[in-house]
Amino acid sequence: MDNKMQLAKDKLIVALDVDTIERAEALVKQLNGTVGMFKVGMQLFYSAGPDIVRRLKEQGVKVFLDLKLHDIPNTVGQAAKALAGLGADIINVHASGGSAMMRAAAEALQEGAGVLNIPAPKLISVTILTSIDQNTFSGEIGLPGDIKDKVRDWALLTKGAGLQGVVCSPREIEIIREACGQEFEIITPGIRPSWSVTGDQKRIMTPAEAIGLGASYLVVGRPITGAADPFDAAGRVLVEMTEGI
Numbered sequence: 001m002d003n004k005m006q007l008a009k010d011k012l013i014v015a016l017d018v019d020t021i022e023r024a025e026a027l028v029k030q031l032n033g034t035v036g037m038f039k040v041g042m043q044l045f046y047s048a049g050p051d052i053v054r055r056l057k058e059q060g061v062k063v064f065l066d067l068k069l070h071d072i073p074n075t076v077g078q079a080a081k082a083l084a085g086l087g088a089d090i091i092n093v094h095a096s097g098g099s100a101m102m103r104a105a106a107e108a109l110q111e112g113a114g115v116l117n118i119p120a121p122k123l124i125s126v127t128i129l130t131s132i133d134q135n136t137f138s139g140e141i142g143l144p145g146d147i148k149d150k151v152r153d154w155a156l157l158t159k160g161a162g163l164q165g166v167v168c169s170p171r172e173i174e175i176i177r178e179a180c181g182q183e184f185e186i187i188t189p190g191i192r193p194s195w196s197v198t199g200d201q202k203r204i205m206t207p208a209e210a211i212g213l214g215a216s217y218l219v220v221g222r223p224i225t226g227a228a229d230p231f232d233a234a235g236r237v238l239v240e241m242t243e244g245i
């Protein structure tokens, strides 16, 4: 396998947005070895329970646990401590919870993992959801300014709180790289190959564009998991990713 294809595989995270362990494990069986990581979000976690993370880790795959914690610092810290023991590789919180909340999560993950003598998961924040466009941001939610500026400010807040990266749209990669540097993880959902349906995503880009701009990881869900042949769809996404490398 050439280097570009290996790099593309390492950078592809598939969102397991299904509601049973059986469906999730069937997708993992089809895609394992083709993608770098699997994402367990609210749908699967709330349907299947915490055991889904342990089961996936037992199969030797990397897991991004995307629960987007958002509450007062004490509550988020206690939740993060509980999650630390599941063995996920990445966990996230909302940046809009503020730096005290993000620091509480970071400290609790270290503490929880330390007690069990396991590595602490990376902790990243979610900035502005990729389903939100400028109209919703300014009009409905009523936040001032440009989405890009807010995402950059929250990325800086996240870095200052000691977290390792952010979730954002690929449209904000350049501004975050410039502000937060090359080591900062930039994880981008809102990925839509030209042959896929946009659906509820608003701030989108193609796999080649996102990789070309320097995303650390691309998160792809329905274009792969909703395809008639997820293995074939993942292969097509990977080819597009190599075109951007």
Ligand SMILES: O=c1ccn([C@@H]2O[C@H](COP(=O)(O)O)[C@@H](O)[C@H]2O)c(=O)[nH]1
Pocket (backbone or CB within 6 Å): 015, 017, 041, 126, 128, 129, 130, 131, 167, 168, 189, 190, 191, 201, 219, 220, 221, 222, 223
């Ligand atoms: O801003 C965000 C944060 C998280 N997500 C999650 O990524 C996947 C995307 O799935 P698609 O089917 O490719 O749209 C999904 O699990 C979201 O919860 C996001 O899309 N945007």
